[in-house]
Amino acid sequence: MHKHTIRIPQEQLLFSRQYLISLILPLIAEQVLAITIGLADTMMVSQSGEAAVSGVSLVDSLSNLFIQLFGAFATGGAVISSQYLGQKNQIHASLAAKQLIYVSLFSAVALIAFGIPFRPIILRTIFGDIEGQVMRPAVHYFLFVLLSFPGLAIFNSCAALFRSMGNSKATMKVSLLMNVIHITGNAWLIFGMGLGVMGAGISTFVARSTAAIIMLVMIHKKRHPIHVDNIFAFEWRPILIKKILRIAVPSGIENSMFQIGKLSVQSLTASFGTVALAANAISSALAGFSNIPGNAIGLASITVIGQCVGAGEYRQVSYYSKRFIILVYASVFALCVPMLFLAHPLIQLFHVSEAASTLAEQVLMLNLLVSLVFWPPSFTVGNFLRATGDARFTMTISMLSMWVFRVGLSYLFASFGWGLQGVWIAMYVDWLVRGIAFSSRLINGGWKNKQVV
Incomplete structure (x- = not known):
């Protein structure tokens, strides 16, 4: 990225301001929906007690490891499809889309086959000696989360493809429906049927499966620049799969190692007791709000920058990167500052002990302050x-930073008696290191000549 101001005539820009607004705003709305429903889910489950919240939190931490795998495939497919669209090659973009769906679905089915019979063993291996009152709801919830993975894999893949086309409104609408089904199902199954944590799992399965079916129908329509013909007419294209995996494998390794590191830290957190687990779950859920615009812009950037690279417009990669990062900083500030004043009343919405509420507030307040500076460049x-x-570079930096700083320092700080707050401080050091490395790479132009199509 050029250090001086990048000036490109408006008529030469690949994307208008209106296009970017129409791409980003639905993504922000979709992120808001996801976080809001996640909070509602946690609050509903909290009616069953701290053990239920802790059990769901442990499973969610573990399932995020697998969800990152689907996200890596989706990112790989989105990058390839975006670069093909930048080349005006809609045929190959569509062929790549079909391969993306196959790879994602196969991975989800494999996870189900392995995960269902070994649920208790997996949980004990990762989290150690969990209290029985936490393990029971975790095992029940884990079953339905696993069954929901095929639906989630298909939804994520199709959503990434629609974003590649600049059609984020489509994914927002389906996401809205999915979340309405989820929250309605929670209300009926948890409160009406008295199924507790199991009810939350069933509603997750139904919501994700419904969304997947709708997305498959939508991506089949030929009016879209990227469309998938005859999804049941199986065809395997190794060259396209190799291109997808060139992005997906480093991203998948990066995301998986990142989540394994988080699970290692979560295991440490579990050793602090149920109060720390509940406080960690609440703090994580609320902290996610400050990241909503940044996550949305990050998703949008894959479409914009991917097409710029495909078109060979490297100056526009730098141009849009600079504007995106400024926008992310502005949005994080706009959300973190008000939340500093709302932290206490928000935490009181959760039905947990006073000790858990107090700890959650302490953790959240520091997180909001640190996010103002360190979050945007890191993510x-x-x-x-x-x-x-340039996925291999981000993989290498993320893995090293995660294990050396986030995991290593968490255990070090725990030995100092810093508890849950020490775990979060270790995370902030990880943010700082990754942010410096990524920003340096972007500025010095090391990402050039990484075009994959």
Whole structure:
């Protein structure tokens, strides 16, 4: 990225301001929906007690490891499809889309076959000696989360493809429906039927499966620049799969190692007791709000920067990257500052003990302050680099930073007696290191010549 101001005549820009607004705003709305429903889910489950919240939190932490795998495939497919669209090659973009769906679905089915019979063993292996009152709801919830993975894999893949086309409104609408089904199902099954944590799992399965079916119908329509013909007419294209995996494998390794590191830290958190687990779950859920616009812009950047790279417009990669990062900083500030004043009343919405509420508030307040500075370069800039095809670099930096700083320092700080707050401080050091590395790579132009199509 050029250090001086990048000036490109408006008529030469690949994307208008109106296009970017129409791409980003639905993504923000979709992120708001996801976080809001997640909070509602946690609050509903909290009616069953701290053990239920802790059990669901453990499973969600574990399932995020697998969800990151689907996200990696979706990112790989989105980058390839975006770069093909930048080349005006809709045929190959559509062929790549079909391969993306196959790979994602196969992975989800494999996870079900392995995960269902070994649920208790997996949970004990990762989280250690969990209290029985936490393990029971975790095992029940884990079953339905696993069954929901095929639906989630298909939804994520199709959503990434629609974003590649600049049609984020479509994914927002389906996401809205999915979340309405989820929250309605929760209300009926948890409160009406008295199924507790199991009810939350069933509604997750139904919501994700319904969304997947709708997305498959939509992506089949030929009016879209990227469309999938005859999804049941199986065809395997190794060259396209190799291109997808060139992005997906480094991203998948990066995301998986990142989540394994988080699970290692979560295991440490579990050793602090149920109060710390509940406080961690609440703090994580609320902290996600400040990241909503940044996550949305990061998703949008894959479409924009990917197409710029496909068209060979490297100056526009730098142009849009600079504007995106400024926008992310502005949005994080706009959300974190008000939440500093709303932290206490928001935490009181959760039905947990006073000790858990107090700890959650302490953790959340520091997180909001740190996010103002360190979050944008650590997360948003990484997406810029992946969109160019520079996924191997982001993988290497993320893995090293995660294990050396986030995991290593968590255990070190725990030995100092810092408890849950020490775990979060270790995470902030990880943010700082990754942000510096990613920003340096973007500025010095090391991402160039990484085009993958």
